[in-house]
Amino acid sequence: MGKRDRRIFTIVAASALAVAIVLTIAAPARAQNNQINNGIGGSSDLNANTEMNRPPGMEGNETPDSMRTPGMGSLEIREPVTGTMLVSPPYGTAPLRVGFFVVATDPENIGFLTYQWNFGDGSVSALPPEKYIPHLYKAPGNYVCSLTLKTVDGRSKTIFTGVVVRRRFD
Numbered sequence: 001m002g003k004r005d006r007r008i009f010t011i012v013a014a015s016a017l018a019v020a021i022v023l024t025i026a027a028p029a030r031a032q033n034n035q036i037n038n039g040i041g042g043s044s045d046l047n048a049n050t051e052m053n054r055p056p057g058m059e060g061n062e063t064p065d066s067m068r069t070p071g072m073g074s075l076e077i078r079e080p081v082t083g084t085m086l087v088s089p090p091y092g093t094a095p096l097r098v099g100f101f102v103v104a105t106d107p108e109n110i111g112f113l114t115y116q117w118n119f120g121d122g123s124v125s126a127l128p129p130e131k132y133i134p135h136l137y138k139a140p141g142n143y144v145c146s147l148t149l150k151t152v153d154g155r156s157k158t159i160f161t162g163v164v165v166r167r168r169f170d
Contacts (some may be wrong), residue, residue, distance in 0.1 A: 035054035079107040081149050081157040096137045098163055101133070104149045114117030118146045120163070140167040 083104035087094070104113055117125040119135050120143035127133060137143060143163045150156040 013070070025129065035157050050139050073129050074126060077151065078155060079114065080165075081106050081151060081155050082163075083147070083157055083159050085145075085147055085159045087161045087163055088147065091166070093168045094138060094140045094165050096163070096165045098135055098137065099137065099145070100133050100161070101131060102129075102133070102143065102147065104129070106155075108153075108155075114150045116148040116150070118144070118148075120144045137165045140165050 011084065034079055081104065083102065086101045087098050089098060090099065092098075099115075102115075104115075106113055113129055115125075115129050117126060117127070117133070119125070119137075121137055121139070121141070123135070125133070135145075145163060146158055146160050148156055148158045
């Protein structure tokens, strides 16, 4: 065998191997497609006795409940609570009396909102919702006041504002 013959033999062997691989992969897929096609529209031994396999009392085109796919349930996403808070005055000397102004709404209008205050100086409050709430900061410092608004169905929003209290110069 010469060099040319070996080269031709290598090409033919590689081609035959490639064809064998393709046929090996394609044969099961082709068989599966034939089973699917025969089951849908053609005749096949697999589906020859469909009437015998049907539960009693079912019509020819009905599907048993156990084979039906369940319908998609609905998911209701509620709108979030909205709110803003303003402090006046936002800074001053100790002791500093400030007022917090709040505007909060529940777009869904379900029940009422509850308020949870944290004034940042160790004091908290759960006073009923009001548009204005006063607070006295006694010691100098930088404070972050948070207000958490909650609805009866569990939605909530937390809003923040800052207060700066300086020490008094004599």
